[in-house]
Amino acid sequence: MAEAEEGTQRMESEGQQNGETVAGTTDLEYNSLNQPLLKRNRTLSASHLAMVGAKVSHIESLDYEINENDLFKQDWRSRSRTQVLQYVFLKWKLAFLVGLLTGLIATVINLAVENIAGYKLLLVSNYVMQDRYIMGLMMLTGINFLLTLSATLLVVFFAPTAAGPGIPEIKAYLNGVDTPNMYGAPTLFVKIIGSIGAVSAGLDLGKEGPLVHIGACIASLLGQGGTEKYRIKWRWLRLMNNDRDRRDLITCGASAGVCAAFRAPVGGVLFALEEVATWWRSALLWRTFFSTAVVVVILRAFIEYCSSGQCGLFGDGGLIMFDVSSVGVRYHAMDIFPIILIGLIGGVLGSLYNYLLHKVLRLYSLINEKGKLAKILLSLTVSIFTSVCMYGLPFLVNCTKCDPARPNAVCSTTGRTGNFKRFNCPEGYYNDLGSLLFSTNDDAVRNIFSTNTPGEFHPLSLLIYFALYCILGLFTFGIAVPSGLFLPIILIGSAYGRLLGVAMKNYTNIDEGLYAVLGAASLMSGSMRMTVSLCVIFLELTNNLLLLPITMLVLLISKTVGDCFNPSVYEMILDLKGLPFLDSNPEPWMRNITVGELADVKPPLVSLRGIEKVSRIVDVLKNTTHNGFPVIDDNAMLPNAHNTKLMELHGLILRAHIVAVLKKKWFLPELRRTEEWEVRERFTWAELAERDTNFEQVAISKSEMEMYVDLHPFTNKTPYTVVEDTSAAKAMVLFRQVALRHLLIVPKYQGSGIYPVIGILTRQDLRAHNIQSVFPHLPKAKGREKQR
């Protein structure tokens, strides 16, 4: 599995040399315009390792381009109308199933978390009421310890890829980077159980990110008919045998996940569109929307069912986060100043959060390198610290007297939910910090977002809460459990939002709860740098359209401020994990380098002939790690050529397809072109869709080594090409827009003796970072902003 992407070389050297010389000498005005920026002493190389979840893995590019070889064309032609309809229907059926399963799993997670955490809190709460404080602490810490331990053990031993939110990896997948073991059944299972454990353990993390990953896993498993091992080979699934369809399905899965996390169907679609997906089509928008609609129906049915009290401690917790639709939102022109202030703070804190998180994650990666035990110990340390703080800090603040206007049933509750928790206080009093800390994270958000409760939280309590969650938010994210980023950020943001609300209460008539909501929105935007999708998610969370203009304003300001300092948290994590994500905007200095110059610093190009000797093929496969080879026919292959030095660029062949040919030993005793039926007899398109590049078991005899293989039928006859003078920036745009894996560079010269291909570009070659390492002075040549 550990193949690198392609290098480029000229095997036929004389012809190429010739072309080279010409290119070097005649391109007069080119040289005069381009200052001699280039040092050609280094080689453009690329790492093929990246962090996937908490595991270093080999990564590979995906084939999103349609491989138009003869077998594909033939398969495609032979599809009947029924099969095409089946195929369309299949896509919708899978989108439905993705929605259904994601909805059900989200329900299960919510139920489990609310019940486990609920009983835990009830138990500890009883000890507190009996003044058995130490016992309470032991109990809380112990249970949380065990829950964290189970989640961590699962992650560390069974599915390291299940650690973290998974969103960066999904983003990379949809950009064209395959991350192994990321969407398998073990990952799905560990993600579900681990997420329940970690969230119930009261850690400062959410189930939102993991739900997105769960949605993507379900989509991937459905799209390939089960796990790698026990794959269902249904006839209808064979219709869905390309990376492109899987990509679309995973986009559906990610949207369904966001929708399930926030009960925000439109927000889910927009999140996938704005943040996760790289390619998008109108038809996909529609299918994605269908998936999220299914999720919402499932969740709604489940809430209706649970509202009659049949779900244990569930109530309607965990799903309806915030409902201000009953509050009359009134704001006036003067309220714009606190709103701008929140936006500014959000932007600054968001980028600061990104910066610090980057440092912490670097530190953690050092710890994680020490082995599994280190990972487990790290998780447990965070768990114990969290439990102690959660339990201990409420004792530091004074009890607050209940507002006599409120009925006793509302204030000073002892149960697991409620906005005014008694905790250690006497009857008629409540502990405001306890209401926030001694509850599940979802309840905490609901409490701090609560409207019409001015003065409920003492500024000191809010300050402690804010400080605590800043620390926890930074140190919890990187541990080896499934964890989301949304909730920690919402918690921090709501804290300073509410604090600001308390401070401004004499100058504004916006409710404190609204300040908390806006604070959360601003920090999310300041850190994640999304606008439209966040806006819609908040709209759907708050169910109040009147909030829209101020939410938009806050989001825009904090994104703008944040962008001044550093990239978004996802970009930062992608970079940290080493995932070769292709950004939509090339760096401006990439206009100053041509693809021809990039080809020059790559390893030599390896090409194959249309009908090639087996020994040469085996040799090439063994000695290179490239995944694609240009297929060039020369005179021998072109019997009718009048020209003595004619060459034909026949196309590009994938390593996987060559391996398939070797495995079937489809060899020819003599050098000849095969007929169409010969190939069709032995190969089907569906077989070739399997990406198996391992050919070590194939034993090839000596006599077979002397035989030939006709590569023509397997060659993608229409690879995308760029002329050598094209700038790297333009090539990158093409590469990303049409979702390529290999991009052939063709010479601008036409004449005998010039080799028809100059090189192959892959994803890694077009990454600014890699180019920069070979041409270090390029970016500095002129300090220029990235143009949007």
Add this chain to the structure above:
Amino acid sequence: MAEAEEGTQRMESEGQQNGETVAGTTDLEYNSLNQPLLKRNRTLSASHLAMVGAKVSHIESLDYEINENDLFKQDWRSRSRTQVLQYVFLKWKLAFLVGLLTGLIATVINLAVENIAGYKLLLVSNYVMQDRYIMGLMMLTGINFLLTLSATLLVVFFAPTAAGPGIPEIKAYLNGVDTPNMYGAPTLFVKIIGSIGAVSAGLDLGKEGPLVHIGACIASLLGQGGTEKYRIKWRWLRLMNNDRDRRDLITCGASAGVCAAFRAPVGGVLFALEEVATWWRSALLWRTFFSTAVVVVILRAFIEYCSSGQCGLFGDGGLIMFDVSSVGVRYHAMDIFPIILIGLIGGVLGSLYNYLLHKVLRLYSLINEKGKLAKILLSLTVSIFTSVCMYGLPFLVNCTKCDPARPNAVCSTTGRTGNFKRFNCPEGYYNDLGSLLFSTNDDAVRNIFSTNTPGEFHPLSLLIYFALYCILGLFTFGIAVPSGLFLPIILIGSAYGRLLGVAMKNYTNIDEGLYAVLGAASLMSGSMRMTVSLCVIFLELTNNLLLLPITMLVLLISKTVGDCFNPSVYEMILDLKGLPFLDSNPEPWMRNITVGELADVKPPLVSLRGIEKVSRIVDVLKNTTHNGFPVIDDNAMLPNAHNTKLMELHGLILRAHIVAVLKKKWFLPELRRTEEWEVRERFTWAELAERDTNFEQVAISKSEMEMYVDLHPFTNKTPYTVVEDTSAAKAMVLFRQVALRHLLIVPKYQGSGIYPVIGILTRQDLRAHNIQSVFPHLPKAKGREKQR
């Protein structure tokens, strides 16, 4: 301005013939796979005329690709950091201005319409109350006649492009088709005044479509610094001198327009994304969102100002269409059946509407061809018919007694608004059909959407209303006034929705008003085939999130049903207008034809040499209508070539740039390559950005004709290329994805004597319709569904 797109030809014939022969004889397996589908007896030609608004115009492609020639590179390098910041700031400033102006104009239109129509209705209402029915009819018809006449006269004589909604033309523009006079100041002015006139005249059309066009006009005018004639040449505007930036700004404008129409900021963004725009980037999403946020703030400020009664008859009409947020929406599992029913009906009626509209528009285009008078008479006929129906039909129904539970002030109003209008009824009674017909369209929508008023409308009245609007909706759209499609469809849809609600009232507990809303949504989806954006627009209109799942279901069903019958109404209009829109999905049979085959049936390719004689250039420009020419250097231009038959594909030059050179008479007395400074001295990139291809005034003397021009500095050195074997489908995807105007076809063979370019493809060549006309049996070769 009447240039056609490029043809293709081989001027250098021997070399090419050679290559041809090779291609014809050696591509063995190609021929065996491709049945002999091709008849090469026809030429791939294209029409360059299309209906723009109500005027037949020449259309042209836009240059969205960055023209990477030396001048661009040099201009781009010379930009200082400040200029780049200025540029980024400029984009945001323009997005702000687009939002601001669109918001203000929407406000003005609303104010004007509500006041003109309001006073008109009050006046007529007084006649009715005095039982002077004939006088009332005369008055209403007369005023409407005058209003329609003024709108039509403006459109017919000053800006024919202002007729209709403008959305199809915007869609085409964003797809890369320039439609002249579409975004000028006269169009904007006529659109505003005409829209006020037409809507006040009570015609069955909305201001929604025109508002989208108005937004786009504002964006375009701002983006180029004013009208064609009096253009402001501000320094900062010179930074924005490419089609790409204008495209982005027009996208902002369109979103702002939708937002202003429905007060739906997120819906506006999504509408632009789903329906209007072809290319999309995350950065654009953000800027578009900013524009709509500005619009919403303007509208909100204005509503707040008007709520104190300072805007004449305005009240809060025209902006808040529907507010069910106060209604408790309750629905249960059984309510799914009526919902599915609405969806089905919406799909069937929507596609039927599209079908009939198509017929009517064809009929109207015959009438419109007869000249300006015919257009005016058509409008006036529709106006008189509408007025008579609006006024006369309410007399046919019986008066209904007011619900005694309602206060008299609410029921049986005589003013211009109100849900229960007295019209011709005695005190304490109201005329239900009069409430719907004898009001502005916005009020009618509000009335029929009204909740908690079961039994307000008699089924017979609803039936008459439905039938009337079906007729009006079909026959009003094509007349020569600014008209939107949204409102007529909403009116029809709400009518059958409410009818269904009345019919189902014993079986369901969904409010009748909600049925009306769902009916409107279903018909919109059934006709326009949008899902996500409609869903969000309805969400923002109704301000109730609980409606979301059922709205989604209705939209999905009606879109699916509608798609079974015919394409969406916008696609239908695009097709009818002859705008060469490139769809995102190529037809499946386009995989069966290669671009090489397309090049064969095109007119001969015309190419230029890098340093070309003036006489030849003039000759080429005069005798061809192509807008781009490949620039090929041969041995004479390549002094150091060792190879005797070497040719270089230097790039592609635009006609506009050649004309610029001719105009400046930048001629060389001898054949030589120019230095960089020579070009820079005479030309700036901003000058070349002007698209002026008219060179008739340029007088070139005989001696100048013998001089040379160095085309190299103006040549886009990195045109996108495809190899001749690429399928038309793949080429189309590339063409659309990277937003090209010209796509060069390069040979797959490499050898001496082969011409480096086989042909040029343009938008027209890749349209299924055009290919089909040359290869008529291709699509029929295998009946295949369009794969999504």
